[in-house]
Amino acid sequence: MTINFWDNPYVEKLHKEILEVLSEGIYVSDAYGRTLAVNHMYEQLTGLKREEIVGKLVTDLKKEGSFDAILNPEIVISGQHKTTVQVTKTGNRVLLNGYPIFDESGKVILVLTFVRDITLMSQMKDQIVEQQEIIEKCRKVYVQNKGGLNNNFLIFKSEKMIRFMELLKKIAKTEATVLLLGETGVGKDVLSRKIHEYSLRRDEPFLKIDCSTIPENLIESELFGYDSGAFSGANNKGKIGLFEMADKGTLFLDEIGEIPLRLQVKLLRVLQDQEFMHIGSTKVKKVNVRFIAATNRDLEEEVQKGNFRSDLYYRLRVAVLEVPPLRERKEDICEMMRCFLDKYNAKYRKEVSFTKELEKALLTYKWPGNVREMDNFIQSLVVTNENEILDVPDLPHYMLLNPVVPDQSGINVSDKSLDELVADYEKNLLKKALALHGSVAKVAKILKVDRSTVFRKGKKYHLL
Template identity: 70%
Template sequence: MTQDYWSNSGISGLHQQVIEVLSEGVYISDAEGMTIAVNSMYEQLTGLKCKEVIGKNVKELVGKGIYSVALNPEIVVTGEHKSSVQITKTGQKVLLNGYPICDESGKVCFVLTFVRDISLLSRLKEQIVEQQDTIIKYREANKHCKKVLKSNSEIFKSKKMLTLMEKLKRIAKTDATVLLLGETGVGKDVLAHKIHEYSARRNELFLKIDCSTIPENLIESELFGYDYGAFSGASTKGKAGLFEMADKGTLFLDEIGEIPLQLQVKLLRVLQDQEIIHIGSTKVRKVDVRFIAATNRNLEEEVKKGRFRSDLYYRLRVADLEIPPLRERKGDISAMMRAFFDKYNSKYRKQISFTKEVEQVFLSYKWPGNVRQLDNFIQSLVVTGEKKALDVQDLPQYMLINLNMEEDSADHHQEKSLDQLVRDYEKNLLKKALDQYKSGSKVAEVLRVDRSTIFRKAKKYNLL
């Protein structure tokens, strides 16, 4: 079989169609070294036009510097596969893989060479390494989060939170999507970690993304990833999205109510089918991810106003957990106080404690910022505190004003000094304790002070 056979076989058109559908470059030469066919991908990868090589001998093309090396001569002689790197006159560097095509007698009649872009392969290799590095970093961060959570342990003591945690553990054992609801600062991120910790995916990656902090024009590429050249400014290596990075693990979508409406339909597909498509690609990729979402918005109202898709809302509510605000679970406050004081005393090498009166103020305060406010406030007290035991006088005025709201008007409070507010609080606390326990000795025991202190202060405020 020769070039004449290829041309005269009557199926050259069919052969050309076959090599055109291949994603690799194809270069076909006969036993004499004459080039008989190339495909469009070959032209694209090498920068050479078919008219420059078709009908020309590979040795002649090497001699003229059209390309640096040809596999044909050696393969025809040895009848074995061969690989090499070739540089074309356009400066393109490609990888050649040549294979012998033999006739019935075993004689080489054609050499089929596949051509690949080395720079593309290098970019793919770099991309894989980069993604592996990113996953390693996320895994390390995940281990750190687990360590922090274990060190804090569970500090839920209220009946509401103990009941909620039992429900959480039951849900965590399934692979159902979970929606965490509640005010800002109630601890949705902590419970998201708990769900992951109690699930079968506990040893896999846990990733969190705050949907409210990512610009609207970038959130899709962050979640879904993109291919090379997907948009202006895109990395030449492409990028894996968080859905892919979290494969086999858990992805926590915080502030899900901030997801743009046009992106919600794509998110719905991921939740339903566990499939994604990179921006700039048509290839469907399968993922295996457990989703947890959280919001402080009323999604039902958002659906009514047309700002959130109803189908996505119902898909998210497969299992929902409503986390009560801290003011409704006062049983947790004392335990959290001790845990946060221990944490920051250890961190800043201090030994600051608090009086029973301070604890009573904390229990009475409304905590509009919930657990996050309590945590940050105690950190501030430890960092700035100079005394070993914090007393009511060391607390900010706004906490004491709120305590006396029920007994005085707001205008009256604004006229009082901090000392007066402290005295009012101390008097009210002492009066309530004496009314409850009917004994100065018992009150002294409960408030952890000397009995003489109780009698002296009670006499001062005319409570005896």
């Protein structure tokens, strides 16, 4: 016998229209477990029709396989709210939240169950987790780069670098794309951070990607990000790219000359239109990013060779800053060597100092690796030498044989003559030989000279 829910005296005030306007599925049963009513949303969420279940006991419906879990009996007995996950015969997974409804005497007369789509809730949970991961990643990058901005200081006093920095500050205050040119190790990374620091975007993220160190097949996903299932091995949640993470901030493309040709046209679109698409997506995303690019390559030559797109090259050449190499600013060499020496003395708790002769020798060296080479070299001197006062013989021989070459004016910028350089090399060689072999006789035999020669030169250089 089918029960007419709307004739039930306990629920006569609960109109059908009220159930139907609710955005959640509703399942109403009485204290005996008989199904009294469901709304249309319940039918949609579970795949079950009201004519299949209304009037039937929830226990019978469970036995028949209409669904695998019920709340009514527990709630009627306990009089308390219960929650469980239910799978219907159509395979739909739903979350049940059951609540008791009492009469005047406190007896449970109805059980009202709210039904929600657990699949949608799981998706929303995944989205929230993903968004939290993105926010945390952005926060870490932001904090890291804010720290990087504070820790990257410039050391200079030369007129050439003073003029360079004045121009850099002027350009930084604009929104122009910047192209930093210069040899390896001149400090393009530090200068890119300075541009950001002096810009109106200083409080926004600064992100960097080194195009020379990331495999070609990964650069695109790092820059553009991808949607779920975009390619084999992709994260099933997708991935946010650096363009999105740098939104409203600055993105530094280091070694831009290494970026693959097939990606250059996509990069050009982002530079021009400030829009892009995830890999595997057709949805266009807009960003607001200031770009800084750097390279030690001759991009004009790369364009002629067909290795770099001319349209991208000209788009990058909006504001060009060419960083002078270290050998062209000798005043900065002195400042840097003293600064790095203080830095590593403090780090390794030492009190190493340089003689005037050693400082002059460092001035004559070409420094092909520029600031990076000097930083690492001074650290090496402090770490590997036991002496507190370092002199020319403590330098590696290649530094004494590699003085600064004449500049374009034809004037030799070296402070030492050939005789002086040869003497320095000879002194360094004898010092190391005596330290290694311990006696004049052994050194004379190895160098194939008379012992008197070794003794005389040792006295000359104050080694004996």
